[in-house]
Amino acid sequence: MLNPPKTTDEIVSHLFSRSTPPPLEPGTKVYAPELTKSIAGLKEHMYVIAALHLANDDIHHCHLIAQxxxxxxxxxxxxxxxxxxxxxxxxxxxxxxxxxSHPLIPSTSNAKSFVDSCEAVRKSKGDDSKLRERQWDELKKIVEWIRENYKS
Structure with a gap:
């Protein structure tokens, strides 16, 4: 990518234009490493930045903010x-x-059940496509909600 996206809208558009949902567990592989500095440099609330790192499969940088x-x-x-x-x-x-309690999560028991489903499919090495789609929808909602509720 010659000119990585710079604005929040451009970054969001780029991240969510993937043709397939990201893996349940990206490991240490960041989806678009060239976006790491652009995301970190945004003049946005820290939770917007953390959510964008998470959508970019950049677990480390999201973790720093969450922790x-x-x-x-x-x-x-x-x-x-x-x-x-x-x-x-x-x-x-x-x-x-x-x-x-969180507006995005009506039930933490459902969230924990999703964790169990992810763990079970990992152990069985089964088809994770439905879980990946659910996770992708979740990540989109997280980014959207945080952008709406945490203005810089």
Missing amino acids: DNEGDPTANMLHATLHRREGDYWNSKYWWSNVR
Whole structure:
């Protein structure tokens, strides 16, 4: 990519134009490494930046922000989601327990059940396409909601 996207709208458009949902667990492979600096340099609320890192499969940079803001329901939700995406299922469920209440998550028991489903498909090496689609919808909603509710 010659000129990586620079604005929040351009970055969001680029991240969500993928032809297939991202893996449940990206490991250490960031989707678009050239966006890392652009995302970090945005003049946006830190949760917008964290959510964009998460959508870019950049678990590390999302984790730095979520961990620094423990106790806030949105930071805890990001923390729970990123741990699920890195395959740290027990830790993900721990963070879902700390979310308690969030407008995006009507039931933390449903969120924990999704963690269990991700863990089960990983263990069985089964078809994860439906879970990947659900996760992709979830990531889109997280980014959209955080952008609407956390203005810089």
